[in-house]
Amino acid sequence: MRLDRNFANGCFIDAASDELIAVTNPATEAVIAHVTGVTEAEAIAAVDAAAAAQKGWRKLPSAERAVYLHKLADALTECAPAIGAALALESGKSVADATNEAIYAGQITRYHAEWARRIEGEVIPSDTPDENLVLHREPIGVVACLIPFNYPVYTFMRKVAPALIAGNTVVVRPSNNTPTSAFEIARAVEKAGLPAGVVNILAMNHATAEALCTHPKVGMITLTGSVGAGRKVLEYCKANIAKPSLELGGKTPAIIEADADLEKAARDLVASKTTHCGQLCTAIERVYVQESVHDRFVALLKKHMSAVESGDRAEQPSLMGPLVNDASRQSIHGMVERAIAAGATLETGGKLPQGKGFFYPATLLSNCRQDMEIIEEETFGPIMPVVKYRTLDEALEMANDHQFGLSSVLYTENYRSAMKIANGIEAGELYVNRTPADPYQGFHAGWKRSGLGGDDGKHGMLEFTQTRLVVMKY
Numbered sequence: 001m002r003l004d005r006n007f008a009n010g011c012f013i014d015a016a017s018d019e020l021i022a023v024t025n026p027a028t029e030a031v032i033a034h035v036t037g038v039t040e041a042e043a044i045a046a047v048d049a050a051a052a053a054q055k056g057w058r059k060l061p062s063a064e065r066a067v068y069l070h071k072l073a074d075a076l077t078e079c080a081p082a083i084g085a086a087l088a089l090e091s092g093k094s095v096a097d098a099t100n101e102a103i104y105a106g107q108i109t110r111y112h113a114e115w116a117r118r119i120e121g122e123v124i125p126s127d128t129p130d131e132n133l134v135l136h137r138e139p140i141g142v143v144a145c146l147i148p149f150n151y152p153v154y155t156f157m158r159k160v161a162p163a164l165i166a167g168n169t170v171v172v173r174p175s176n177n178t179p180t181s182a183f184e185i186a187r188a189v190e191k192a193g194l195p196a197g198v199v200n201i202l203a204m205n206h207a208t209a210e211a212l213c214t215h216p217k218v219g220m221i222t223l224t225g226s227v228g229a230g231r232k233v234l235e236y237c238k239a240n241i242a243k244p245s246l247e248l249g250g251k252t253p254a255i256i257e258a259d260a261d262l263e264k265a266a267r268d269l270v271a272s273k274t275t276h277c278g279q280l281c282t283a284i285e286r287v288y289v290q291e292s293v294h295d296r297f298v299a300l301l302k303k304h305m306s307a308v309e310s311g312d313r314a315e316q317p318s319l320m321g322p323l324v325n326d327a328s329r330q331s332i333h334g335m336v337e338r339a340i341a342a343g344a345t346l347e348t349g350g351k352l353p354q355g356k357g358f359f360y361p362a363t364l365l366s367n368c369r370q371d372m373e374i375i376e377e378e379t380f381g382p383i384m385p386v387v388k389y390r391t392l393d394e395a396l397e398m399a400n401d402h403q404f405g406l407s408s409v410l411y412t413e414n415y416r417s418a419m420k421i422a423n424g425i426e427a428g429e430l431y432v433n434r435t436p437a438d439p440y441q442g443f444h445a446g447w448k449r450s451g452l453g454g455d456d457g458k459h460g461m462l463e464f465t466q467t468r469l470v471v472m473k474y
Contacts, residue, residue: 002033004179006203007186008042009049010196016042021176021203026322026358027092027312035179035203040211043171046200050142050169051217053197058139058167065165066116068194069109075188076106076157083188087153087181091324092357093276094317098153098181105157105185108440112161115461119166132472137465139167140243141219144212146233147182148224149175149324150279156185158440159222160199162461168220171200171212177324179203214239220464223247224281226378227449245453245463248446249378250281250406252436253399255421256297257392258290260411261433266300269384269409272435274308274320274362278382282407282429282436286368286375287386288395294388298347298366301384306348308362308382322358323381329358332381339365339374339385349382370398378404392417400426405447407436428454 003020005012019037024030038046057065076083084099091098124133145159152175163170174182182201189199204212213221213236222245223233230248237244256265272284289297311319323329329352336350349363360381368375368385375385389395399408408427412418418432428445429436438444438456445454453463 001031002180004033004035004183004203006036006038006042007183007189007199007201008046009053009200010190012186013042019205021179023090023177023180024325025089025092026324027314029356029358032089033180035176035183038202038204038208040208043202043204043208043212044215046171046202047142047212047215047217049197050171050200053195054139054141054167054169057164057169057195057198062116062119062165062167065167066113068192069113069161069165071192072188072194073106073110073113075191076102076109076185079184079188079191080106083153083181083184086184087178088314090178090180091149091152092313092321094313094321096317097313101151101153105153108154109157109161111440112165112461115162115165115458118458119461119465126471128473130474132474134470134472136468136470137166137462138468140464140466141168142217143168143170143220143222143464144218145170145172146209146221146223146225146229147172147174149177150276152178153181153185155224156182158455159224163222163464164198166461166464168464169198169200171202171218173202173204173209173212176203210236213237213242216240218242220245222453222463224455230451243466245455246451247281247444247455248406248449248451249404250446250450251285251376251378251402251404252282252407252409253402254284254287254409254411254435255392255395255399256287256289256293257410257412257414257417258293259413260293261413262293262297262300264433265411266297266304268435270301270304270308270362273384274305274382277310277321277323277360279324279380280436282438284384284409284435285378287384288389288398289386290395291388291390294386298364298386301364301386302347305362305364305384310353310359310361312357320362320382323360324358326358328381329360332360332379332383335374335377335379336363336365336383339368339372342369342372344368344372344374344385370401376402392420396421396424400424403449406450407431409435
């Protein structure tokens with residue numbers, strides 16, 4: 001059985017602890033690997049190594065840092081089959097999807113490498129005639145990167161690449177559900193020849209994670225995770241006033257206007273809801289349908305949702321894969337049962353399957369209301385609740401009447417409707433006539449409880465910088 005070691009200060013380290021983290025294939029429930037959990041002393045040593053390496057890394061011209069990132073992008077591409085194989089086993093994804101995720105990780109690394117000559121400061125007019133004001137962009141120092149289980153390879157480089165190009169070093173904690181792919185990334189880091197200490201990758205328990213995140217040399221903590229995890233990170237940040245960057249929960253509303261291409265919208269929404277068993281922060285979580293097309297659209301959703309089959313994607317890649325664990329499955333099933341008890345109509349799905357694997361069927365609920373738990377709380381699974389509306393203003397009000405504000409979707413052929421929603425939606429993203437895909441040249445940032453800061457593009461890269469104003473009297 002596979003046993004992974006942690007990666008710190010440029011090499012794989014032997015265990016100082018006998019703590020082993022078991023990694024389970026969610027499609028078969030078989031333990032497929034163990035990872036050694038680091039001790040607090042090892043986590044602190046990794047932060048110290050990162051802080052020491054950062055002193056030299058930040059002094060390199062950004063163009064030289066870009067050379068290393070291009071080498072890392074090459075290595076990720078070359079290692080994509082190995083990374084993908086590990087990811088497929090630990091996540092339940094198909095090998096093709098997992099391998100493509102590694103390739104996309106290489107692409108976002110290359111994208112951020114190209115910011116090297118575009119990290120710009122400002123010259124600001126002074127009120128004094130013999131004075132210049134110069135604003136510099138500087139790295140923060142050591143960044144703790146906390147990676148989720150759902151897209152752990154892509155999110156790894158989504159955080160690490162901009163941190164590195166800006167002149168920071170990183171200590172990465174992968175999810176304990178999906179750590180083996182992170183150690184395949186470590187082999188790519190080694191292959192690319194990055195200086196020792198610039199990238200450190202450690203598996204650990206929650207107590208050790210707290211020691212890592214509250215270390216006084218950690219200047220920033222970036223997390224993709226739940227609202228509860230975000231609150232915990234904010235507590236960690238308080239210890240040393242570290243900078244937080246949080247991409248948290250989502251409850252993406254999809255508004256379907258009467259003039260929409262209903263067949264396309266139904267196919268798109270079902271694909272969004274069933275990709276990786278709905279375990280995406282931007283997956284469609286609630287659907288608002290104009291009353292004149294409501295019954296027709298629900299029938300289309302039911303047709304496409306009913307056609308989705310679950311199973312082990314290692315055997316049949318076209319199937320919908322499993323949830324991350326049984327706790328997630330039980331939580332989702334409880335939400336479905338409570339929705340039905342509260343008056344929702346079960347159109348398809350909603351039954352716990354028998355046998356091995358943490359599978360749950362694609363589930364469609366109609367006759368939902370805005371005050372239901374299934375509308376208010378993130379499911380993070382293949383559940384699609386539908387609410388009927390009369391006017392676009394009513395749909396916008398319901399879409400905005402929510403704790404989350406990460407992504408949103410509108411289907412319409414009317415540009416006035418599109419502009420109304422674009423100017424009124426309380427979310428960091430709006431997708432018109434398509435479902436979310438997080439283009440890495442954009443900016444993926446949430447409103448409300450969906451987060452602080454954001455990822456991707458120029459603004460995501462600048463999250464990893466701080467400013468220094470130089471006032472020059474002459």
